[in-house]
Amino acid sequence: MRGGLPIFPVEADARSVVTDHLFFGLLGLSVAIILLVVSLVVVFSVRYRRGSSAKRGELPEIVSKEFEIGWTVATFFLFLFVFWWVSSSQLSGFKAPANALEIHVVAKQWMWKTQHPSGVREINALHAPTGVPVRLVMTSQDVIHSFYVPAFRMKQDVLPGRYTETWFKANRPGTYPLYCAEYCGTDHSQMLGEVVVMRPADYGRWTAVQPQPNDLAGQGGVLYRSLGCGSCHDAAGPNHNAPSLGGLYGQQVMLSDGRRALVDETFLHQAIVQPDRNAVAGYPATMPSYAKAIDEEGLNALIAYLKSLPAHAGGRS
Amino acid sequence: MSLTTTPGEFPTADPDAKGARPADGAPMQQSFWTDGGQTVWSWLGTVDHKRIAILYAISITAFFFLGGAAAALIRIHLFTPHGLLFSRDTYNKLFTLHGVIMVWFFLVPSIPSTLGNFLLPLMIGARDMAFPKINLLSWYVFVGGALLTVIALLAGGVDTGWTFYPPFSTIYSNSAVTLAAVGVFVVGFSSILTGINFIATIHLLRAPGMKWFRLPLFVWAMYATSMVMILATPVLSTSLLLIIAERLFGMPIFDARIGGDPLLFQHLFWFYSHPAVYIMILPAMGVISEIVTVAARRKVFGYAFMVYAMIAIAVVGFMVWGHHMFVSGMSPYAALVFSFLSFVVAVPSAIKVFNWTATLYRGQITFAAPMMYALGFLGLFTIGGLTGLMLASVPIDVHVTDTYFVVAHFHYIMVGASVSAFFGGLHYWWPKITGRLYPEGWARFAAILMFFGFNFTFFPQFIMGYLGMPRRYAEYPAEFQLYHVMSSTGAMVLAVAYLLPLFYFAYSLRFGEVAPANPWNATGLEWTVPSPPPKHNFDQIPHVENDPYEYHAQGHAPEHGKSIHRGQGDGPVRTPPT
Known part of the structure; x- marks a missing residue:
């Protein structure tokens, strides 16, 4: 045992503060309701225990159908209000800001791989700068996993065959645990990592010293050429x-x-590994599946390359 | 058997209830226990709903202690961060075994197939179920399917968790998934058969005068539960068939590599498994309504609202499955809709808690063991329900789903509430079922121990869940250890509390005082027949002229010592048993 008794998780992201406010709001409401119910039960149990001298007899007017309708409606509106309060505070968090730094995550039994736009790759770790929104584009190579960083109050399942997204904007430098939260087999409990949040200057220095032969789109370009994609897609x-x-x-x-x-990313992913699934009109369905020729990290690079291509430029670069 | 006992006494404290203690092992009076034969075949071939209830009770008790043993081993393993007892694979198989057995072979059948089977015909004034042979068939189907699964779980082991999520379950798991799924598939038919039987019985076999709004709330609970069973279970069966088809024959259903969709399974699975929570909690609500009214000697507050609330829960319960999938990658707008509906479904549950509380108002309350369980239910159900509201809130759910917070939440509902109600009901109807009284002191002690043991086990899990401790971890980071130690210690207390009734019930079967027909002075037709009931239940089908729970005149709470028991004054008058 170390570090005594933690009571509350660190808040390292602006949205984690919002989530905690909602939690404490609901906790307060819950405690109030529990106190109300428990004190009524205790008071009634003592006052109306069998044979006590408390008055019974004629039931007061208030014990009526109207009373029941009253508290039903009150409960309904209370819950409606809570729903509105909770939901309105989350609406802004659906989509990552447009200027977000895009980091790719590939999950596999039982490991996390991350790819930065600069081409830097990490295993079971993710370095990120403070103050910059970071958009995670994630996919799995095998079963369903879930990317969970308690310090950001952030969790998103990672699925095979499609991309799921989430985002954060860290505001406190530090090292925070990363867990797999969706049961994924034998070593589920070992699928751990850490998110290292650094000040932007430190992040820049960290990036600079990483071995990076090429940025992600550049790595994708190399793949594009080595797989011979251009022989069809660049033909005029x-x-x-x-x-x-x-x-x-x-x-x-x-x-x-x-x-x-x-x-989008999922469409391009499917077009490469399951080309028959979404055949584009006007072209013969001749493309073979590249599922065996390229892994998920390669797909991330390739898709990053495709996204980087300007219109009408073909694949020539 | 005296029917003029002092009102509201506990069996053991009631001088009139004390029957002569028969010589140990002396045969009981003529009842369903003896009438109809004492051979093994007379039990295995019986179509008497009461005997079938006993068969179910024995089966699910075995499953409860098997699943409970797995839980105890899990909690012992988690005393230390690296795990005390097992390899990770074994741990994974153990929590799968615990979940599969507890959900499908204990919680889903628990109250309906035992207390429901036993009491439903008695409560509506019928001599048996509408389809007695189908009733027996459903037990055979249950035992057959359950044994298949248990063989799979014990012999090879299954490591998918009770949720069977693909593609892990269909492509990656090397364990006995197919056999386990076949067993659960088969058991589903048992649920469906029981549901059909209950609905037909309630529609067709009510005694004259037993109008719909004179039904005891327990019967309404069985009705709502049966509806959910027959509508939801086929969806589970379908999704398990799809798992088997993909696993055995490689049919591309959930495998994304060949165009399948792993999320499809989650939608199908939770379309059953969320309503399944209501299959577990609605019967508990029925039991609690019976116990609270008799313990307070009061009409239930807002009978019609209690009925509407159960139906509302059963209906809206079908529309909230998506709240299990907020982080699965579903559209945020779909998440909003499911969040809203999940808040809505909490309203009728809240109403029921308020009504039980209001039923205590101006009562003549006694605190026998069933009432202790009922009060425990009220507290634990309220905590479980309110944490459910937190989980219905998308931002909070994103943080705590798949952590111990969720584990704690659903154990508060499914164990804290449902199992407490099951034990409460078992104590309440024990004299009726067995013809013996249970030892009251021990029973109350067990109820209190269960309440505290439960909270010691599961309350720390809320805190460590919010701290971020993920569920289904065979090993865990050291900072969570203190909470795990608290939880595991509580689990040991809880285990003792669950074992106690096994011993004192066994004692009561042989040495307990003989129970009168109506030891609680309760209204309700099941108390008008001898304890234990004769094979044919009623010599003469009763004619019902009263509303349920007529412990006092309308609009007038009972004063002490005034006519608040049956057969006198303003109490209910029913055809007495011969």
Whole structure:
């Protein structure tokens, strides 16, 4: 045992303060309700114990259907108010700010891998600067995991085959535990890591000393060329049989079955590993699956590269 | 058997209730225990709802202590951060065993299949269930399925947790998932059969004059529970079949690599498993309503509201499953809707707590063991419900879901509330079922020990959950140790409290005082027949002319010593048993 008895977790993110306020609000309400119920039960139990001299007889007017309707409606509006209060304070936190630093997380049994835009990679660790919103784009290589940092009051499941997102903006330098919170097999309890929050200057110095041959998009470009993606996607002329990828990210595309789809990270991921799933209209479905040729970290790099391509530039770089 | 006992006494303190103590082991009077044969086959082939209830009681008691032993081992293991007893794999199999057995083989069948089976026909004035053979079939299906699963859990072990989340359960787990899922699938049919039987019985076999709004609240609870059982269980069966199909035949359902969707399973699973919480808590609410009224000698406050509240819980309970998935990656707008509905479903539960409390007002309250359990239920259910509101709040849920906070929350509801009510009901109807009184002092001691043991075990888990301790960890960071030690110590106290009734009930079966027909002076048709009831329940089908819980005149609370027991003055008058 070390460090005595912790009572309350550290708050290291602006939203953790909001969450704690909500928690304490609800805790106060709960304690009030429990005290009300318990004191009524105790008072009645003592006062109306069998044979006590307390008055019974005619029941007062207040013991009526109207009284019951009254407290039903009161409870309903109380809960409605709490819902409104809780929900309104979370609405702003749905989406990460546009200027957020984008960090990729790949979970696998039983390890966390993180990729910074600068190309720096970490295992079971994530370095982040204070004061900068950090958007986590996460996927799993096998089963469902959950990225949980109690100090940020932040948790998000990490799923295979799709990207899930969450974000934080740390405000207190320090090292905070990272847990896997979704049961993922034998070593679930060992799937631990740490989030190291540094002042921006320290973060810059830390980044500078990391081995980084290439930034993430650059690593993706290398993959793009080595996998030969360009032989179809960069071909021009009348017989090109694959869509050009420049500026595609964020666009709506028509699929061959008539659906429309938004090109986001999950769409690009599926297009590479399950190309038949969302075949784009106007092109033959000739692309093979690259699921075996590229792992999740490679996919992150490749998608970062695709996102970096300007419109009409093809894949040539 | 005297029916003019002093009102509201405890069995052991009631001079008139003291029957002659028969010679040890002397045969009991003619009752369902003896009538119909004493051979093994007369039990295994019985279609008497009371005997089937006993069969269920024996089965689920075995499962309760098996699941409880797993819980005790888990808590002993967690005394130290690196774990005292097991490898991580064994620990994972152990919490799966605990969850699967406790949820499907104890909590879901507990009150309905034992007290419900025994009491439902008695309470509505019927001689048996609508489908007595289906009733027996449901027990065989239950035992057959449960044994398959238990073999899987004990022989090979299953390491998926009771939730069976794919793709872990379908592709990555190397344990006996298929067999366990087949067993749970089979047991589902037992739930469905029981539900159909209860609904048909309540619709068809009510005695003359037993109008819908004269039904005891326990019967209403069985009705609401049965509705949830037959509507929700097929969805569980479907999702387990899909797990088996993907695991055995590689059908692409949940595997994202080949176009499946792992979240689909979570939607299907919680569409059953959230209503399943109401399968566990609604019967408990029925039991508590019976106990509180008889202990306070009062009509239940707001009978109609109590009925509407149970129906509202059963209906709205189907629309809140998404609150288990706030961090799964669902749309934040869907999360808002599920959050709202989860607040709504808490309203009828709150109303019921207020009504039980108001029922005590101007009562003549006594504190026999059933009432001790009922008061414990009130406190623990309120704490469980209010922490449920916190979990319905998305930002708080994001922080504490899949931590010990959630573990504590659902144990307050499913163990603190449901199991307390089950024990309360068991004590309350024990004289009716067995014809013997239980030792009151021991029973009250066990009730108090259970309440404190429970809180020592689970309250620290709220705190360590908010600190961030994730659930299902075989080993844990050292800063959480003090809370784990508190919790494990409490669990040892709780284990003793759960073992005590086993001994004094066994004692009571053989040496307990003979119980009169109505030791509590309760209203309700089950108290008009001898204890234990004869095989055919009623010599003559009763005619019901009173509302339930008529312990006093309308609008007039009972003064001490005035006519507050049955058969006199303003008490209910029913056809007496012969």
